[in-house]
Amino acid sequence: MKPDYARNMRLVGHSDQGGRRDGIQVMVENGFAYVGHLFSKGFSVVDVRDPKNTKPVGYVEAPPNTWNVHLQVADNLLLVIHGKDVFADSAFADEASYYKAAAGTALGTAAPKAERDWDAGLAVYDISTPGQPKRIGFMPVSGGIHRIWWTGGQWAYVSALLDGFTDFIFMTVDMSDPTNPREAGRYWLPGMNLEAGEKPSWSPVAKYGLHHAIVNGDTAWGAWRDAGLVVMDVADRTDPKLVVHRNWSPPFQGGTHNCLPLPDRDLLVVLDEAVLDDFEDGLKNIWLFDVKDRANPVPVATMPVPQDADYARKGAHYGPHNVHENRPGTFQSSSIIFSTWQNAGVRVFDISDQYRPKEVGALVPPAPQGLMDQRPGKKPIIQSCDIFVEASGLIYVTDYNAGLYIMEYDG
Incomplete structure (x- = not known):
């Protein structure tokens, strides 16, 4: 299999995930990849111990009208989100109808006790036998969860859609008993709690909802889609508090998706996601912020855009989607950043000079x-959708249609 373009990178292997080639988030643990699906519902397990000869070994089906797009692994446990299978609903055949509306409005959960036909919450699986997930726990969440940050231990952090709220908010989860995870605390931007009488101050077509937060120490760095960056103090996990809220949309396009702290350098990588086909939502950026003072994040640079082809006219989604998030036990670097750019494949950046980031590697897989x-x-x-880099340097990349690619960076 030959890539359409490669620079300082090469393909190692590929999996069709048992015929379910669509993937969103991927996690690798003990030689097995766990892949959440976008259209095939549920999630799959792939044996990647031999990356050149991968083998699909399992599939767990989601409940009706439910997707399991995001998941996390640590401590021999797998955490999987349950939420509305948005793109199986004809109302969202045009993605803009979802991305240009508040989730609570679009899915009907903003109205208290609204009826729903999907399963909603956080599922916990025992994966102590690698590749054989066994469900052991579940935490109901009224409207569902979008994404999780959990690296093991007592505290998980989720974006939760709750009855009566406009969109996804930040929630801390106590995982001390994995068979019975419990909500511990929550934070939302003022204006999101309709049930309490709050009124949004933003445009109804702006998506003010948390994608997810990455937590380092007692700071949660929240990617709040069209509301930009929301920094929270979580020293008391039961009572998260706002440190600062910074938004650059408008004049920029919004869609903030990842906020990756690089604490040894007091930097923050902030990615705005491209969500619409044919460049409809314009240029999205991966920003670098100086966060020496977490209460005053200052943008200092953006990553260069791909120059090897005219990807804005290629079709489908063009622009950033995800970065490798430096999870404990995986490849960790504060100078090399791995990212996915959808129709422009994978891009690797060297940010040794934070004021002049440069692209040092790229790989665009062939058409599905x-x-x-x-x-x-x-x-x-x-x-190219999600990206996970093992400590060994192997890179795992999902796609909406093309299966799981395994790559290496030669830089």
């Missing part, structure tokens, strides 16, 4: 063999 995405107007164009 077919479409898992059956929504109208979709085209067989690569859409």
Whole structure:
């Protein structure tokens, strides 16, 4: 299999994930990849101990009208989100109808006790036998969860959609008993709690909802989509407090998706996600912020955009989607940043000079063999989605249609 473009990177292996080629988040633990699906519902397990000869070994089906797009692994446990299977709903065949509306409004949960036809919450699986997840716990969350940050231990952090709120908020979860995870605390931007009489101060087409937060020490760095960066103090996990809120949308396009702290350098990598086809939502950036004072984050640079082809006119989604998040036990670097750019594949940046980031590696996989995405107007164009880099340097990349790619960076 030959990539469409490669610079300082090479393909090592590929998996069609048992015919379910669509993937969102991927986690690798003890030689097995756990992949959340976007269209195939549920999640799959792939044996990647031999990266050149991968083997699909399991699939766990989601409940009706439910997706398991995001997951986390640590401590021989797998945490999996349960939320509304948005793109199986004909109301969201045009992605803009989801991304240009508050989630609570779009899914109906902003109205208290609204009816729903999906399963909502956080599932916990025992994976002490590698590749064989066994469900042991579940925490109901009224509207569902979008994404989790959990690296083991007592505290997990989720973006939760609750009855009566406009969109996803920040929630801390006590994992001390994995069979019975419990909410510990929550934070939301003022204006999100409709049930309490709050009124949004932002445009109804702005998506003011938490994608997820990455927590380092007692600071949670929240990617709040069109509301930008929300920094929270979580020294008391039962009572998160706002440190500062910074938003650059407008004039920029919004869609903040990742906020990755690099604490040894007092830097923060902030990625704004491209969510619409054919460059409809314009140029999205990966920013570098100086956060020596966490209460005063200052942008100092953006990553350079790909120059090897005219990706803005290639079709499908073009622009950043994800970064490797330096999880404990994985590849960790405060100078090399791995990112996915959807139709522009994978991009690797050297930020040794934080004022002049440079691209030092790239790989664009070939076009998918077919479409898992059956929504109208979709085209067989690569859409590199999530990225996970093992301590060994092996890079795992999912795609909406093309399966799981395993790569190496030679820089």
